[in-house]
Amino acid sequence: MQxxxxxxxxxxxxxxxxxxxxxxxxxxxxxxxxxNEARTTVENVVKATVGRIDGLMASVESAVKNSSxxxxxxxxxxxxxxxxxxxxxxxxxxxxxxxxxxxxxxFPSKGYYYSAFSYRDGNGSIKRIQQGGExxxxxxxxxxxxxxxxxxxxxxxxxxxxxxxxVMMCTYSLPLAGKDxxxxxxxxxxVSLDDLTHQVAAIKPYADSYAxxxxxxxxxxxxxxxxxxxxxxxxxxxxxxxxxxxMDLICPLANILQGARTLVSRIILFSVVxxxxxxxxxxxxxxxxxxxxxxxxxLSNELSIARxxxxxxxxxxxxxxxxxxxxxxxxxxxxxxxxxxxDGFLHFAIGDASGKGIPAALFAFLASAGFxxxxxxxxxxxxxxxxxxxxxxxxxxxxxxxxxxxxxxELATGKLEYCNAGHPPIVVVRPDGSSEFLATKRHVATGVxxxxxxVLETAEFASGTRLLVYTDGVTEAxxxxxxxxxxxxxxxxxxxxxxxxxxxxxxxxxEELVRFETGAEQSDDITALxxxxxxxxKT
Numbered sequence: 001m002q003x004x005x006x007x008x009x010x011x012x013x014x015x016x017x018x019x020x021x022x023x024x025x026x027x028x029x030x031x032x033x034x035x036n037e038a039r040t041t042v043e044n045v046v047k048a049t050v051g052r053i054d055g056l057m058a059s060v061e062s063a064v065k066n067s068s069x070x071x072x073x074x075x076x077x078x079x080x081x082x083x084x085x086x087x088x089x090x091x092x093x094x095x096x097x098x099x100x101x102x103x104x105x106x107f108p109s110k111g112y113y114y115s116a117f118s119y120r121d122g123n124g125s126i127k128r129i130q131q132g133g134e135x136x137x138x139x140x141x142x143x144x145x146x147x148x149x150x151x152x153x154x155x156x157x158x159x160x161x162x163x164x165x166x167v168m169m170c171t172y173s174l175p176l177a178g179k180d181x182x183x184x185x186x187x188x189x190x191v192s193l194d195d196l197t198h199q200v201a202a203i204k205p206y207a208d209s210y211a212x213x214x215x216x217x218x219x220x221x222x223x224x225x226x227x228x229x230x231x232x233x234x235x236x237x238x239x240x241x242x243x244x245x246x247m248d249l250i251c252p253l254a255n256i257l258q259g260a261r262t263l264v265s266r267i268i269l270f271s272v273v274x275x276x277x278x279x280x281x282x283x284x285x286x287x288x289x290x291x292x293x294x295x296x297x298x299l300s301n302e303l304s305i306a307r308x309x310x311x312x313x314x315x316x317x318x319x320x321x322x323x324x325x326x327x328x329x330x331x332x333x334x335x336x337x338x339x340x341x342x343d344g345f346l347h348f349a350i351g352d353a354s355g356k357g358i359p360a361a362l363f364a365f366l367a368s369a370g371f372x373x374x375x376x377x378x379x380x381x382x383x384x385x386x387x388x389x390x391x392x393x394x395x396x397x398x399x400x401x402x403x404x405x406x407x408x409x410e411l412a413t414g415k416l417e418y419c420n421a422g423h424p425p426i427v428v429v430r431p432d433g434s435s436e437f438l439a440t441k442r443h444v445a446t447g448v449x450x451x452x453x454x455v456l457e458t459a460e461f462a463s464g465t466r467l468l469v470y471t472d473g474v475t476e477a478x479x480x481x482x483x484x485x486x487x488x489x490x491x492x493x494x495x496x497x498x499x500x501x502x503x504x505x506x507x508x509x510x511e512e513l514v515r516f517e518t519g520a521e522q523s524d525d526i527t528a529l530x531x532x533x534x535x536x537x538k539t
Contacts, residue, residue: 334360
């Protein structure tokens with residue numbers, strides 16, 4: 001019996017050693033796994049926060065730039081400037097104030113200072129005041145002076161609006177220049193950073209973790225807590241927004257690994273239970289991986305279905321006088337084209353929704369549906385664009401928009417009626433092979449300003465003329481060295497292919513862009529539509 005017990009000692013020792021080795025291995029493996037998962041989690045949080053900052057700034061910049069066209073069209077009515085800044089504040093939830101500040105004596109009737117300022121008060125109402133004067137000499141202030149001297153838009157350093165909204169603010173300034181290149185005014189948007197800084201300060205993926213947000217000049221928007229210096233052995237993830245702001249998320253490694261250490265101690269004390277826990281954790285991890293894999297497969301299938309649906313709604317009954325090509329940059333895209341022949345007219349449209357992926361595709365679908373309804377009713381392009389704008393502006397909390405070119409070609413005469421809503425100008429390819437951009441008023445994109453007045457324009461073309469309509473994915477296609485295809489190459493291409501049928505013309509353009517982008521990833525949707533004047537419409 002004793003010999004048997006002694007014989008069991010080596011087995012016990014070996015088993016104990018095995019359990020200790022397993023515990024040590026589990027301690028090391030679990031610690032590394034949790035640390036890596038923690039890093040991934042923290043990186044995703046930082047990326048999401050930086051993306052939120054970039055989205056906020058981009059939406060404000062887009063809204064301000066789209067409003068600049070309206071300023072230029074209403075310079076003869078200085079009081080109208082209040083309507084522009086008021087609608088900019090009203091239509092953009094992130095913007096709490098906006099001004100159009102003019103050069104000295106720009107409007108003699110208004111005096112030396114004239115700054116049309118609109119802001120949202122504490123009750124949510126839009127107030128309008130003339131802000132300039134001897135007590136507010138804005139021409140020397142940084143937000144005006146820097147933008148004017150640089151002749152380029154810029155974000156100012158964040159500041160605390162003491163005596164006003166009592167929150168952190170940041171101002172975007174866009175200089176407005178005339179045809180002579182001289183700046184005559186600066187258009188601004190004031191953005192409250194209160195919600196953003198509170199959200200960043202509240203980020204705590206683990207106990208005792210904290211976030212730091214710094215401006216471009218290193219000034220703290222969200223500072224580290226007073227006891228941060230006492231923390232050692234931390235995981236630190238860094239992120240940088242497009243405007244130069246930086247974010248650091250710091251998490252103590254001890255808190256991240258707390259669960260792993262508890263698990264290891266239990267394995268040491270209860271080895272058998274510990275082994276069972278290992279199997280349980282392995283099973284849980286495998287199940288989680290299976291769920292993630294299944295979710296990814298579902299998402300891939302849904303994207304594939306979405307692309308099939310988007311492709312199926314495109315008008316594919318293309319007559320000989322038309323040619324069309326659409327090449328999304330992702331599974332689904334935000335570009336669209338459509339056309340319809342009715343009562344001797346060929347209605348056609350092309351559009352480009354802001355953003356990427358499914359949200360842009362849904363917004364483009366709305367615009368396309370609006371065009372199709374307008375074409376069925378035989379409406380002129382300006383009325384069609386007005387209706388589409390009203391449709392897209394309704395409940396547009398994400399501030400998305402669609403640039404569009406809508407045309408109506410009278411087949412018997414070659415007369416074209418058209419309206420351009422923030423879209424690139426079309427290319428006119430004459431029968432003699434010469435090419436030029438069609439002169440057009442570039443109105444505000446649809447979905448930006450509800451009630452905006454769009455103007456109808458007309459032009460007449462000889463039979464045999466080709467009209468090439470496209471989205472900015474064509475001219476902004478990039479090579480690996482970031483050189484873009486550009487306007488000059490497009491005009492040269494159009495002249496070189498002036499005798500091709502519309503279908504061959506857009507097909508050749510697609511092949512040209514593939515060759516141009518060789519080795520580079522397609523960055524934007526590419527869409528083109530060619531119309532042959534006098535080419536007939538019957539398929």
